[in-house]
Amino acid sequence: MMMTSSPRRPLVPLVRVLSLLAAGLTALLTLFLIGYILLQGLPHLSWELVSTSPSYISQRVGILPDLLNTLYITLTTLLFVLPLGVGAAVYLTEYASSRRLAGAIEYAAEALAGIPSIIYGLVGMLLFSNTLGTSLMAGALTLVIMNLPTIMRNTQESLKTVPQSYREGAFGLGAGKWRVIRTVVLPNCLEGVVTGCILSVGRILGESAALLFTAGFAHTANDFFTALSSPGATLTVALYVYAKEQGEFGAAFAIAAILMLLALAINLLATLSAKFFQRRNAS
Amino acid sequence: MNQPVITVQDLNLWYGQSQALRSVSIQIPDRAITALIGPSGCGKSTFLKTLDRMNDLIPSVRVEGQVLYQGQDIFQTDVNQLRREIGMVFQKPNPFPMSIYDNVAYGPRTHGTRDKKTLDQLVERALRDAAIWDEVKDRLKKNALSLSGGQQQRLCIARALAVQPRVLLMDEPTSALDPISTSRIEDLVLSLKEHYAIVMVTHNMQQALRVSDQTAFFLLGELIEFGETGTLFSQPRDKRTEDYITGRFG
Numbered sequence: 001m002m003m004t005s006s007p008r009r010p011l012v013p014l015v016r017v018l019s020l021l022a023a024g025l026t027a028l029l030t031l032f033l034i035g036y037i038l039l040q041g042l043p044h045l046s047w048e049l050v051s052t053s054p055s056y057i058s059q060r061v062g063i064l065p066d067l068l069n070t071l072y073i074t075l076t077t078l079l080f081v082l083p084l085g086v087g088a089a090v091y092l093t094e095y096a097s098s099r100r101l102a103g104a105i106e107y108a109a110e111a112l113a114g115i116p117s118i119i120y121g122l123v124g125m126l127l128f129s130n131t132l133g134t135s136l137m138a139g140a141l142t143l144v145i146m147n148l149p150t151i152m153r154n155t156q157e158s159l160k161t162v163p164q165s166y167r168e169g170a171f172g173l174g175a176g177k178w179r180v181i182r183t184v185v186l187p188n189c190l191e192g193v194v195t196g197c198i199l200s201v202g203r204i205l206g207e208s209a210a211l212l213f214t215a216g217f218a219h220t221a222n223d224f225f226t227a228l229s230s231p232g233a234t235l236t237v238a239l240y241v242y243a244k245e246q247g248e249f250g251a252a253f254a255i256a257a258i259l260m261l262l263a264l265a266i267n268l269l270a271t272l273s274a275k276f277f278q279r280r281n282a283s
Numbered sequence: 284m285n286q287p288v289i290t291v292q293d294l295n296l297w298y299g300q301s302q303a304l305r306s307v308s309i310q311i312p313d314r315a316i317t318a319l320i321g322p323s324g325c326g327k328s329t330f331l332k333t334l335d336r337m338n339d340l341i342p343s344v345r346v347e348g349q350v351l352y353q354g355q356d357i358f359q360t361d362v363n364q365l366r367r368e369i370g371m372v373f374q375k376p377n378p379f380p381m382s383i384y385d386n387v388a389y390g391p392r393t394h395g396t397r398d399k400k401t402l403d404q405l406v407e408r409a410l411r412d413a414a415i416w417d418e419v420k421d422r423l424k425k426n427a428l429s430l431s432g433g434q435q436q437r438l439c440i441a442r443a444l445a446v447q448p449r450v451l452l453m454d455e456p457t458s459a460l461d462p463i464s465t466s467r468i469e470d471l472v473l474s475l476k477e478h479y480a481i482v483m484v485t486h487n488m489q490q491a492l493r494v495s496d497q498t499a500f501f502l503l504g505e506l507i508e509f510g511e512t513g514t515l516f517s518q519p520r521d522k523r524t525e526d527y528i529t530g531r532f533g
Binding site: 097163165166167168169170171172173174175176179183184188 | 363366367375389390446
């Protein structure tokens, strides 16, 4: 027997126990957090809460405007960021002839992804809120910049997995570049676009810092177009306002519970879509 | 020898700094099968890809010399029109991940055929000509990737035929297939030469002997010898051709 290994041996069970402890603690913390929020939030969740606007006169708290604002801002952001991000990815992967330029853009996108969101808020306020006014539109445009790298990088990774032989096959039949991209390349990178979308929706739902600066705090239920030009709080911003400024912890936890359920739903959606594409690729 | 459909004059090609083709001159006859043979890296695939300008996809490629298709300089004609007339079948079967029908209809649709009836007819004829109609006629809507390798390759041939080309380029079309599929493709190629000029790269000497009318032997980017297949294999004029076909290198 080698003597070198024996003094290390007592460590083995210890490492085992410690790692088990770490894993257990992680699971426990997650479950506690989810449980605590649902327990605190669900009792306050009522049809009245989610279907009315708040009123100081009748001392009612309602989060319908915040729900609508969240929906509006998510849709608007996707509407802008999808063509922009997918377009950029297509250009970089399919068209760009200068590797150096493409590399520089990719590097910039990576850097963009790592910037703290409050900085986006600050810049968004100066760029968009100063020109469009504090509004959901200003908030959405800020979120567009924030989510651009996510959509772009996911699409790009997906584009790179489309076999070159598909492109050659289509070119060989006399198809032009754009037709090849539209009919053969893009349909096969749907997975990346969808993944990017799901990740982005998750990020948009969870974003507060950037929106505090740009989209404002109003709780008025508006139609889509009025909402875009008016200030409005999303769920996360409303949560902050209710908890920090009005002491309405019931409403805050109710919102937290809703956000939590949405986050779980998005995770589920991501898993389901991955499964769907796996099956589609296999068949 | 039939009328030439493609005439190549003094063709030189570089990948960046390295020269892949050296002063190649050759005439590809119509309605006949021309085999390109030679060891790996000899330039035969590069030569094939020059004929329908697939090399355009590689940025570092530079070409000198003249390639005439039906008397027209291919570097001056519209590349999409050229590739419609000069079809390509690749080494590995590469059907698109869509239905069998859509694969074959892809070319005609690309070139503006929208009418359902016309498309149906074109698809059926192409699949019949590629000797795969009976196997797939009941499942045209099924994904093409569900077919076997040999069937996929015949589907790719059908896909190339559907745009009604004049010339068919084949880059080792059977190298990824089993012997039975290979012999079916060979039979198919033989039947196709009634209507098309076929240029086929192959690593397999027997295959060249079995199917081709003319054979061109490439070595290190040069066309060493070109002539009637039977003569080239039985009485090669060049020592290097003889060495290669008798298996002394390659």
